[in-house]
Amino acid sequence: MTRWLKFLPAALALSGLWLSAVPAHAGVFDDDEARKAILDLRSKQAQTETMLRTRLQELADQVQQLQRGLLDLNSQNEQLRAEMARMRGQEEQMLRDLSEVQRKQKDIQVGVDERMRKFEPQPVSVDGKDFSADPEEKKLYDDAMASLRNGDFDKAAVGLQSLMKRYPSSGYTDSARYWLGNAQYGLRQYKDAIVTFKAFLAGAPEHVRAPEGWLAVANCQAEMKDNKSAKRTLEDLIKQFPKSEAAQAAKERLVSLK
Template sequence: MIKSHRLILAACFSCMLPFGAFSEVPIVDDSENFALLEDQQEVLEQPIARQQADFPENDEESPLAYDEPEAASNTASNRDNAALLDKIQNLQQEVQELRGQLEVQAHDLKLLQEQQLAFYKDLDSRLHNNSPVQTAKKDITIDKPEPVKKTTSINNPTPVPDRVPASVSGNAIHANPADEQISYLAAYELIKNKKYDEATNAMQTYISQYPQSGYAANAQYWLGELYMLKKDYPKAIEHFEAVLQQFPSSSKSAASLLKIGYALAASGKNNEAKQRLQQVIKNYPDTNTAQLATTKLRSLDI
């Protein structure tokens, strides 16, 4: 019995040991750790809050960025736009004038080529057919031994050779465009070299020598341009009018009419200038000259 009681007590004591072990396990309180984490979070949150305070959202700052008066900004932009528009119009006018000059020079070059070709053809025909002057001389020498000289002393054949070569040489000069071409190109070269006084004299000499030549209209036009440079507007108008009256089908007609409008406007005769410019637009529509006339009309209306 005693042994049995001991065994029972020992068994009970062994069963109670685990409960004792479990009761001695320490209880961990994480509240302090949470408190530290919260403090650290507050410390970390403070710089972020400061950064947010230092850098507010862009939506709140945008009105401050445009704090200038709206009227002042509109006025400045309008001035800039007006200045830019004036520059563009001036550039367009310069481009149109350059195009007109290119067209004129292209026409002049074509005319020179045609006349040069005609000159070479005439020269070639003379070389193949022997010169007309030589044939005339041969004909004259043939006419000398006529029996009329023996029978009658009234008809003297000696003046005949003197008159015939004179007429032949005169026709040869008029048929040969080389002199006209050389004289005109020499005068035009003076214009390109800006020797305006010499060019004026050369063009006037050319017109007096070759009033009906193929370059007469060009010479009259360039005389008008030269007098425009000298601001002698009445003489400029006189030469431009000569192109319109004497050479109405010339390529210089449109430019001459336009320059008459320019000269009248420069002389203060705006009403007459407007009439001439309107004639340019009417007579030469859809051309660069008409565009220049339109631009000039707008400037006169301002």
């Protein structure tokens, strides 16, 4: 409003100049007419001043409204910028959270895969026989064989028996029977060893260790002083597997039994 009031003096000055020009023509009118003209001019001047003030006030009000509008717009812009910054922060946090969740999911999946592998069948090759075995099944056999190699025949026998009981259809069964017979022989359980070796030979007559199984039976019989049965077993071994190393050992053993 102050800006527009600057123009008010100029407007009033113009009105004054207009009034000052009246006396130059006063001689044309009589006094009443002059007074009337002056009153009319003053009335018009007052109206003009009032109109100017009103217009200036309107303009000032419009300027204030514009200023308030600009202030509101600036405030809204600041709020919008703040909201956008907050949303960007939330988005960044969500991305970090998502990345952390994905990392944890990956770690969990790796852990699950590792645990699952512990239960998945594994390829095994024993005594020329290829098959799949459960991890626990394989562990039982490996532990029993480790005990047998260390001379712990009792622990080896328990482990092999447990293996055959828990996994009756195991691919280890034939080899487990053979080594169980050896563990029993080491424990001097000759009768049990003969039963185990004969079960081995009946179940796998063509097994790669079958010749050794026959020789082991003969050795058990000899330890029990049953030389007659031992000789017969050795002779059967030589007939069935004449080219085997066990057959050569059987020939030598027959000489010692005569």
